[in-house]
Amino acid sequence: MSLSYAYKVKDRSGQLVDGVMDADNVAAVVAKLRQMGYTVINIQEKIKSQKSKGIALFKKKVKSKDITVFSRQFATMINSGLSLTKSLNILAEQTGNPALAEVISSLQKDVEAGQALSEAMIRHPQVFSSLFVNMVRAGETGGVLDEVLLRVAEHYEKDMALKAKIKSAMAYPIIMFIMSMLIVFAMITFIVPVFVNMFSTLGGELPLPTKMLVVMSDGIRRFWYLLILAVLGLRFAIKNYKKTPQGKFFFDRLKLKLPVFGELNTKLAVARFTRTFGTLVASGVPILQGLEIVSEAANNEVISRSVKEARASIKEGETIAKPLGNSKIFPPMVVQMISVGEETGALDAMLTKIADFYDQEVAAMVESLTSLIEPLMIAAMGVIIGGIIISLYLPMFKLITLIQ
Numbered sequence: 446m447s448l449s450y451a452y453k454v455k456d457r458s459g460q461l462v463d464g465v466m467d468a469d470n471v472a473a474v475v476a477k478l479r480q481m482g483y484t485v486i487n488i489q490e491k492i493k494s495q496k497s498k499g500i501a502l503f504k505k506k507v508k509s510k511d512i513t514v515f516s517r518q519f520a521t522m523i524n525s526g527l528s529l530t531k532s533l534n535i536l537a538e539q540t541g542n543p544a545l546a547e548v549i550s551s552l553q554k555d556v557e558a559g560q561a562l563s564e565a566m567i568r569h570p571q572v573f574s575s576l577f578v579n580m581v582r583a584g585e586t587g588g589v590l591d592e593v594l595l596r597v598a599e600h601y602e603k604d605m606a607l608k609a610k611i612k613s614a615m616a617y618p619i620i621m622f623i624m625s626m627l628i629v630f631a632m633i634t635f636i637v638p639v640f641v642n643m644f645s646t647l648g649g650e651l652p653l654p655t656k657m658l659v660v661m662s663d664g665i666r667r668f669w670y671l672l673i674l675a676v677l678g679l680r681f682a683i684k685n686y687k688k689t690p691q692g693k694f695f696f697d698r699l700k701l702k703l704p705v706f707g708e709l710n711t712k713l714a715v716a717r718f719t720r721t722f723g724t725l726v727a728s729g730v731p732i733l734q735g736l737e738i739v740s741e742a743a744n745n746e747v748i749s750r751s752v753k754e755a756r757a758s759i760k761e762g763e764t765i766a767k768p769l770g771n772s773k774i775f776p777p778m779v780v781q782m783i784s785v786g787e788e789t790g791a792l793d794a795m796l797t798k799i800a801d802f803y804d805q806e807v808a809a810m811v812e813s814l815t816s817l818i819e820p821l822m823i824a825a826m827g828v829i830i831g832g833i834i835i836s837l838y839l840p841m842f843k844l845i846t847l848i849q
Contacts, residue, residue, distance in 0.1 A: 450474045454483035461486070471568055472560050487567050507545045507572045513601040515545065520594035529556050548572050561585060575738050576600075576721060583729040593728045600724045607716070607804055614811045618818045625826040630665075632833055637662040640837050654836040690746070697746040701774070709810050714748045715779055716803035723796030733759060747774065765792075 452474060454462050462483065468474045471488055478485055515536060522532035533553035540546045548569050555565035563582035566573040573581075577597055584593030641659050644651060651659070665672065686692035700710040721742055725735035733756060740752040755768035766784035769775045779799055786795030 451489050452478060452485065453487040454478055454485050456484075457482055470558065471555060471565075472558050475560065475564055485564065485567065487570055489568060489570075507542060507548070509601050509605055511540070511542050511545050512572070512577070513598050513605065515540065515549070516594045516598035516601070520591045520598065523594065524591040529562060545572070562590075574742065576725065576742055579730050579734065579738055580725060580728040583725075587729050589729075596724055596728055600720060603720065603800075603804065604717070607713075607807060610808050611811050614815045618815060618822060621819070621822055625822070625829075629826075629829055629833070632830070633658070633662045633665055637833075637837065638666070640840075644840050652836075652839040654832070655839055658833060658836040694746040694750070697748075700745070701747060705814065709807065709814065710745075711774070711776075712803050712807050712810065714743065714745050715775060716800050716807060718743060718748060718752070719779070719796045719803065720800035723793050723800060726796065727793035732765065736765075751775075 448469070449465055449467050450471065451465050452463070454464075456462055466474050466477065468477065474488055475485055518536060518539075519532055522535065523529070527535075530553055533549055533556065537546050537549040537553060540549065551568070552562065552565045555568070556562055561582075563578050563585055566578045566581060580593050580597055581590065584590035637658055641662070644655075687696055701707050701714070703710070718739060722735055722739045725738060726732065730738070736752055736756040736759070740749045740756065743749040743752060751769070751772035751774050754772065755763075755765065758768035759765060764784065764787055766780050766787060769783065770777070770780040782795050782799055783792070786792035789795075
C-alpha cells in the first residue's frame with residue numbers, strides 16, 4: 446500500500462524545497478529524491494491513522510536524559526563489535542521509555558532495509574535534533590560512529606547539568622516569591638476588610654495610606670475576575686507575539702539587555718553556541734554546515750541571526766572570528782580564542798575550552814545571584830507587608846481620640 450510522505454530537501458543551489466511524494470516506504474522516497482539531485486533533510490509520513498494519533502497524545506515523551514543514555518549505550522555496543530541492527534534491537538528491548546523503544550524499533554527496520562542510520566533518524570525530528578543527525582552522518586562517513594555517539598552523550602550531559610544547576614538555584618527564590626504574593630493577597634482580601642468595618646463603626650477620617658489600601662482591597666474583592674482575565678489576556682497576547690519573528694527577536698534581545706540577568710543570558714547563549722559548534726567540528730561536520738545547525742539550535746533569535754550573518758561572510762572568504770566580533774554580542778575573549786583556534790587548526794579544542802569556561806561562569810553567577818536575590822526579596826516583602834500593617838494601624842492613633 447502506497448503512503449504519502451512530506452519531505453524537505455535542498456537543491457543543487459542550496460535552496461530549501463518542500464513537497465509530498467507517494468511511495469511504499471521511506472527508502473524509496475530517499476532513492477527518488479537522490480535521483481532528482483536533492484539533498485534530503487527531513488522526511489515524515491504525512492497520513493497516519495486516527496488510532497495512532499489518539500494514542501500519541503498519551504505517549505511518554507523522550508527526554509534529553511533518555512537520548513543521553515541511548516547514545517552512551519549505543520556507542521559501547523558499536524565499540525564492542527556488535528552490528529547496528531543487533532545494537533538497536535537490544536536497545537529497543539531494554540529502554541524504559543516506550544516512546545523511545547518504538548522509535549528505536551523503527552530505526553532498526555529502516556537500517557535493515559538498507560537505509561543509513563542518519564537518514565533513518567531524519568524521520569524522527571521530535572527525538573533526534575539536527576545536531577544529533579548531522580553528527581551521526583559525520584561519524585558514519587568517517588567510520589567513527591562510536592566516538593561521535595560518545596560526544597553526543599557528553600554534550601547532552603553537560604547541557605543537562607547546567608540546566609539542573611540553574612533550576613535548583615532558582616527554585617527557592619521562586620517559591621518564596623509565590624508564598625509572599627499569596628500572603629499579601631490574603632491580607633488585602635481578608636484582613637483589611639475586618640479593620641475597615643471596625644473603623645467605619647467608630648467614624649472619623651481615615652489617613653491617606655489607609656484609604657489607598659481600602660480602595661485596593663475593594664477593587665480586588667469586587668473585580669477579581671477582571672484581574673484574572675487581564676492577566677490571562679496579557680499572557681495570551683505575549684505568547685502569540687513571541688511566536689512571530691519580530692516578537693521572538695524583541696524578547697530574545699530583551700533577555701540579553703536586562704540588568705544583571707542580561708549578562709547571565711549572554712553567557713548561557715555563548716556557552717551553548719561554543720559547546721554545540723565545538724561538538725560538531727570535532728565530529729567532522731563541515732564549518733558552514735555546522736554554523737547552519739548551530740543557528741537553528743541557538744534558542745535565541747539574536748544569536749541565530751548573528752551566526753547566519755557570520756556564515757554568509759564566511760562563504761565570501763572571511764574568517765569565523767571577524768564576523769562574530771562585528772556582531773557585538775560575543776565577548777572579545779571569545780572572538781580572540783576562536784581566532785587563535787582557526788590559526789592553530791585546533792578550533793574544536795578551543796571552542797570546548799570556551800564552553801567549559803562559560804559553564805563555570807554561569808554556575809558561579811547563578812550562585813551569586815541566588816545569594817543576592819534572597820535578601821533582596823526578603824527586604825522587598827518586608828517593605829510591602831510592613832506598609833500594609835502600618836496603613837492598618839495608623840487609624841489606631843485616631844481611634845484612641847474617638848474613644849475618649
